[in-house]
Amino acid sequence: MADVSLKGVSKSFRDVAAIRSLDMDIADGEFLVLLGPTGAGKTTTLRLVAGLERADAGSIWIDGRDMTKEPPPARDVTFVFQQYSLYPHMTVYDNIAFPLRSPARRLSEDQVKARVDEVAEMLRIEHKLKNKATALSGGEMQRVAIGRALVRRPAIFLMDEPLSSLDAKLRAELRLELKRIQRELGATILYVTHDQIEAMTMADRIGVLREGALVQIGTPREIYEAPVDAYVAAKLGSPRINLLPRTAFPNVPGPPEAVTIGARTENILFDGAGAASAEGAVDWIEHLGDQNHLHLSVGAHKMVMLAEPDTELAVGDRVHLHLQAPLFFDGDGRRIGA
Amino acid sequence: MARPPRDAHAFPIESIVTDNSILQKGADAVARATPDGVARRVRGLSDRAVAWIFIAPTIILLLAINIFPLIWTIQLSLTNYRANRPNAEVRDVGFRNYERILGNEDIWFSMQTTASFVVLTIAIQTILGFTLAYLIDRKFRGHAFWTTIILIPMMLSPAVVGNFWRFLYQPQIGLFNYVVSFFTGAEPSSFTMLGDVDLAMWAIVIVDTWMWTPYTMLICLAGLRSIPDYIYEAAEVDRASAWRRFWSITLPMALPFVMLAVLFRGIENFKMFDMVNLLTGGGPGSITEVASITLKRQAFEAWRTGYSSAFAIILFVTVFGLGSIYVKALNRVKQR
Numbered sequence: 001m002a003d004v005s006l007k008g009v010s011k012s013f014r015d016v017a018a019i020r021s022l023d024m025d026i027a028d029g030e031f032l033v034l035l036g037p038t039g040a041g042k043t044t045t046l047r048l049v050a051g052l053e054r055a056d057a058g059s060i061w062i063d064g065r066d067m068t069k070e071p072p073p074a075r076d077v078t079f080v081f082q083q084y085s086l087y088p089h090m091t092v093y094d095n096i097a098f099p100l101r102s103p104a105r106r107l108s109e110d111q112v113k114a115r116v117d118e119v120a121e122m123l124r125i126e127h128k129l130k131n132k133a134t135a136l137s138g139g140e141m142q143r144v145a146i147g148r149a150l151v152r153r154p155a156i157f158l159m160d161e162p163l164s165s166l167d168a169k170l171r172a173e174l175r176l177e178l179k180r181i182q183r184e185l186g187a188t189i190l191y192v193t194h195d196q197i198e199a200m201t202m203a204d205r206i207g208v209l210r211e212g213a214l215v216q217i218g219t220p221r222e223i224y225e226a227p228v229d230a231y232v233a234a235k236l237g238s239p240r241i242n243l244l245p246r247t248a249f250p251n252v253p254g255p256p257e258a259v260t261i262g263a264r265t266e267n268i269l270f271d272g273a274g275a276a277s278a279e280g281a282v283d284w285i286e287h288l289g290d291q292n293h294l295h296l297s298v299g300a301h302k303m304v305m306l307a308e309p310d311t312e313l314a315v316g317d318r319v320h321l322h323l324q325a326p327l328f329f330d331g332d333g334r335r336i337g338a
Numbered sequence: 339m340a341r342p343p344r345d346a347h348a349f350p351i352e353s354i355v356t357d358n359s360i361l362q363k364g365a366d367a368v369a370r371a372t373p374d375g376v377a378r379r380v381r382g383l384s385d386r387a388v389a390w391i392f393i394a395p396t397i398i399l400l401l402a403i404n405i406f407p408l409i410w411t412i413q414l415s416l417t418n419y420r421a422n423r424p425n426a427e428v429r430d431v432g433f434r435n436y437e438r439i440l441g442n443e444d445i446w447f448s449m450q451t452t453a454s455f456v457v458l459t460i461a462i463q464t465i466l467g468f469t470l471a472y473l474i475d476r477k478f479r480g481h482a483f484w485t486t487i488i489l490i491p492m493m494l495s496p497a498v499v500g501n502f503w504r505f506l507y508q509p510q511i512g513l514f515n516y517v518v519s520f521f522t523g524a525e526p527s528s529f530t531m532l533g534d535v536d537l538a539m540w541a542i543v544i545v546d547t548w549m550w551t552p553y554t555m556l557i558c559l560a561g562l563r564s565i566p567d568y569i570y571e572a573a574e575v576d577r578a579s580a581w582r583r584f585w586s587i588t589l590p591m592a593l594p595f596v597m598l599a600v601l602f603r604g605i606e607n608f609k610m611f612d613m614v615n616l617l618t619g620g621g622p623g624s625i626t627e628v629a630s631i632t633l634k635r636q637a638f639e640a641w642r643t644g645y646s647s648a649f650a651i652i653l654f655v656t657v658f659g660l661g662s663i664y665v666k667a668l669n670r671v672k673q674r
Binding site: 050051071072073077078079083085087088090102103132148 | 569572574576578579586591
């Protein structure tokens with residue numbers, strides 16, 4: 001395992017800047033998740049670390065060595081692609097064994113078998129080893145792809161939205177498994193996703209990217225509770241954080257330069273004691289079973305809050321709201337106090 | 339007025355691929371899939387009848403141009419019928435035509451000529467075509483332009499190609515002999531490609547390769563293009579050398595396409611007629627007399643219609659059998 005360092009890395013495709021002077025350090029054994037919308041430069045960052053793209057400027061260090069100009073094989077990384085990228089004409093066993101059979105490695109077939117069996121067991125695909133790679137379900141294919149990455153014990157794992165093409169149930173399952181495997185191996189993982197749940201649940205640290213630049217990097221809690229700006233605040237949390245004009249809540253004390261006020265759904269309470277922050281009307285209730293999402297109108301503005309599953313509120317009811325730990329943003333969207 | 343037997347070189351090869359039962363199954367499947375309500379609304383026709391009406395034109399065409407001539411040819415092959423003597427008595431001769439063909443050394447020689455022509459052209463064109471496709475697939479600057487240039491020979495008519503290669507092979511004025519002599523120093527008029535017993539076959543192989551390598555290249559290129567980039571990237575990250583990437587990814591994944599090219603070229607060249615007829619007419623002597631030339635000579639020069647029908651059937655069964663075996667192998671490769 002190893003650490004990774006990106007120093008002032010830039011990359012453009014023709015006239016479009018994909019990455020703008022990116023600085024980032026990934027510690028040995030860390031699970032770093034890059035989060036951002038499509039086109040933010042997440043995948044490009046991953047491909048730069050892998051050596052599948054060459055940086056226009058800056059340098060990339062792996063395990064203390066400058067790898068900026070090295071080709072992929074020299075970097076000792078593995079890459080799990082979004083599209084599985086299994087070798088379709090080979091069996092599952094041969095797919096996983098493929099990286100071990102490189103002539104430079106000189107492993108005996110017994111050693112290869114031992115390693116493949118070990119990985120297959122870890123991913124619970126022992127019974128599929130003889131299958132054709134194309135005769136698997138999506139979840140199994142992605143497990144094989146992850147297995148092919150694990151079997152080599154590389155310096156770094158690079159994963160490009162490995163779970164995005166799976167259904168929700170499988171995704172939740174593999175999420176846990178990936179985290180477990182990472183803990184067991186102490187692996188350094190650079191993981192790209194646009195799914196905030198994956199980021200929140202698996203990451204040691206999250207890096208939020210926007211238009212090729214790192215907006216904020218920190219632990220999931222830091223990013224969730226102390227986002228640097230409204231963009232990052234809106235990236236995490238479901239339903240999304242309520243971002244309303246400051247003027248909608250004249251009763252809430254806050255800094256004078258605040259233009260926007262942000263309240264996470266779980267931080268809006270029905271007023272128990274003290275003065276109400278605002279008064280709202282219930283527009284719609286979404287029953288999720290374990291909780292309810294209350295859609296409210298506060299003056300001309302709409303917002304969403306959580307409510308107990310057994311709430312007796314009905315559409316049209318008026319409620320007194322109280323904001324807890326609200327976030328304040330200035331005119332440029334930056335959080336005040338960040 | 340009796341019609342001549344089937345066109346000498348047009349064996350119903352298509353029937354290897356076009357299986358009638360597929361059509362019937364298709365019609366049944368359509369009939370079953372049509373919702374009852376829709377089916378009943380069609381003016382009292384049952385949904386099965388509607389399905390049959392839709393596929394009837396195809397079946398009628400198939401019967402008219404494939405099945406009917408085939409059956410007629412089989413029938414003629416059992417007689418002593420001669421198309422140039424329509425009023426002569428036609429006698430049933432049983433399988434005597436077949437016996438005479440299979441016992442005829444000249445026929446066996448022309449079959450061997452065909453076999454060596456097919457094997458030579460396929461081997462050369464596949465290797466050359468795949469190599470060209472591999473190079474074009476590197477996507478260098480102007481690769482689209484070069485692809486178009488390479489494809490030109492294929493777009494020409496075989497009659498044109500045959501005629502102008504005859505000029506190129508002319509020992510006195512031909513460009514081919516001149517170019518060869520330029521590189522080897524041999525006198526241009528010291529050899530004649532089309533007139534020499536040892537060179538005539540090669541002359542035809544060269545022309546066929548010149549004309550049809552682009553075709554195998556095109557199919558191989560489709561195969562190479564079908565391999566997604568990320569497979570190569572995965573292999574590169576997995577530290578596979580360029581050599582290993584070629585042997586364990588490029589070749590196996592493009593193999594079904596390569597085999598398809600071999601199948602198409604094999605069938606085409608088994609029935610090769612036009613180019614040989616134009617270039618050598620089977621000569622010198624009968625050195626380049628491939629099966630379809632023999633067939634044409636028997637059918638339209640000797641007018642032994644029954645005899646040549648039997649030969650046509652033998653050729654058909656041969657191609658059909660070899661083709662079927664090959665298609666099975668191809669399917670197995672595809673399923674891997």
